Amino acid sequence: MVDDPGFAEAVRRSIGRGTALVAQAASGDLLGALLFGGNPPVHKVHWLVVTERARGGGVGRALLADALARFVRPPAAIEVVTFGPDHPGAASSGARAFYERLDFTPAEPTDPGPEGGSRQVYRRMLA
Numbered sequence: 001m002v003d004d005p006g007f008a009e010a011v012r013r014s015i016g017r018g019t020a021l022v023a024q025a026a027s028g029d030l031l032g033a034l035l036f037g038g039n040p041p042v043h044k045v046h047w048l049v050v051t052e053r054a055r056g057g058g059v060g061r062a063l064l065a066d067a068l069a070r071f072v073r074p075p076a077a078i079e080v081v082t083f084g085p086d087h088p089g090a091a092s093s094g095a096r097a098f099y100e101r102l103d104f105t106p107a108e109p110t111d112p113g114p115e116g117g118s119r120q121v122y123r124r125m126l127a
Helices: 005-017 059-071 089-093 095-101
Strands: 020-024 030-039 042-050 076-083 105-110 119-126
Touching: 005 020, 005 030, 005 042, 020 059, 030 059, 042 059, 076 089, 076 095, 089 095, 095 105, 095 119
Parallel strands: 042 076
Antiparallel strands: 020 030, 030 042, 076 119, 105 119
8 A cells, every 4th residue: 555656646745734644764665654634623544554564563553643742632533434343354454453452442334445345433532
């Protein structure tokens, strides 16, 4: 996903608007990116992607922590849409477990993804 030209272009546009964060290796290789937005007090993680080789190394956690520190003033809600529990990618991607480790809780289902798989909102409240 990080190598997808559409994702790279979305990151460049979001950096220009000040709503994207990126993580790079010392070599300059992109390790991950986060696109953030919403309207306070409800903030949205639009896209959080970490390269496969960097997963499990704290890149996603660091990107999210940086976004919260930069963009969010409590009280607030942070929402992200991820795979629904019955989606084939739910387990393999690790996304649901990742957000649960960061104190997000499953909330309401939402519209299916572009491939037709189920999606669900995850929400974290900050007091």
